[in-house]
Amino acid sequence: MRRPLVIALAGSPRPGGNSDCLLEEFVAGVRDAGADADLVAARDLVFAACDGCGGCFTSGRCVHRDDADAFLERLDAADGLVVASPVYFAGVPAVLKAVLDRMQPCWARTYRLGQPRRPKRPGAYLLVGAGGDPFGTAGAEATLSSAMQVCGFSVDVAGRFVGLDGPDDARRDADLRARVRAMGADFAAGVLEGAARR
Numbered sequence: 001m002r003r004p005l006v007i008a009l010a011g012s013p014r015p016g017g018n019s020d021c022l023l024e025e026f027v028a029g030v031r032d033a034g035a036d037a038d039l040v041a042a043r044d045l046v047f048a049a050c051d052g053c054g055g056c057f058t059s060g061r062c063v064h065r066d067d068a069d070a071f072l073e074r075l076d077a078a079d080g081l082v083v084a085s086p087v088y089f090a091g092v093p094a095v096l097k098a099v100l101d102r103m104q105p106c107w108a109r110t111y112r113l114g115q116p117r118r119p120k121r122p123g124a125y126l127l128v129g130a131g132g133d134p135f136g137t138a139g140a141e142a143t144l145s146s147a148m149q150v151c152g153f154s155v156d157v158a159g160r161f162v163g164l165d166g167p168d169d170a171r172r173d174a175d176l177r178a179r180v181r182a183m184g185a186d187f188a189a190g191v192l193e194g195a196a197r198r
Contacts, residue, residue, distance in 0.1 A: 003036045004079035004195035006188065010041040011085030011096030019128040021170040022161065023084035025177045026126060029184025030082075035191050038074065042095045045071060049098050056105035057112045068102040075103075080191035081153045082184075083144055084126040090135035092143055100143065106151040122190045123153030126180070130165040137162070157187050 008027045012019045020041075027037040047068035055063035062069050075081065085092045092100070109115040125144045127137045137160050145155050159180065164170055170177065 003034065004188075004191050005077070006030050006035055006037045006080040006082060006191055007075055007078040008037050008039045009081070009083045009096075009099070010039065010043070011083055011092055011099075012041075013043050013093050013095050015041070015043070017086065017128075017167055018161070018164045018170040019084040019086050019126065021177070022126050022128065022159070022180045023082070025180040026082055026084070026124070026159075026184035026187070029181040029186075030080075030188040030191070032181070033185040033188035033192070035080070035188040038078075040071060040074075042099045045099065047098070047102065050101040050104055056108040060105055060109045060113055060115065062102060062105050064102075068099060071099070072103065072105060075151060078121070079195045080122040080124075080187065081148060081151075082124040082126065082157070082187065083148070085128070085140060085144070087127055087129035087133070087137050087140050090133050090137065090139035092140050097143070100147040103147050103151050110150070118152060119194075120149070120152055120154040122156045122187060122194055123148045124157035124159070124183075124187050125155065126157075126159040127161065128164050128170070129160075129162045131162045156190055157183060159183060 045067035047066040048064045
């Protein structure tokens with residue numbers, strides 16, 4: 001019997017930064033608690049942008065066969081999802097937004113094709129901002145919450161980490177890293193419970 005799987009999506013265009021660091025800690029907590037985690041970086045995927053062709057409205061799949069299509073298949077089979085991202089102008093970076101836009105087949109399956117929706121699986125996001133934006137993280141939160149819920153994930157953990165300005169601020173803060181690791185373990189407990197019910 002396989003262990004429950006959490007997909008961990010890194011949304012930063014820059015490897016090794018604050019959001020990547022916090023995601024690594026969250027994933028370590030998930031693994032500590034007994035679930036598996038598959039770490040995927042949006043920046044490493046090679047894929048076409050959604051062109052709004054509507055092909056998924058009839059098939060439930062994107063017309064493009066590429067890394068984003070393969071990622072969606074993995075997401076369909078996952079027991080949980082966590083997304084980590086920096087906040088750019090109150091939103092998410094372009095590379096992450098492009099991946100989210102390719103989740104349109106999830107919407108099409110439910111709202112165009114009428115396929116039954118399965119119970120929501122646990123979801124989480126970790127947002128990292130330097131601070132100073134008058135709109136804060138609200139735009140990024142709305143975008144992530146929408147995509148996650150359409151793809152069958154609830155938002156059980158909403159982590160907001162504002163004030164991490166330097167590229168290594170998260171790595172230098174042992175208390176923060178420990179706190180995020182504990183968040184991952186708590187999240188995994190919900191994933192394990194949900195998988196046991198399915």
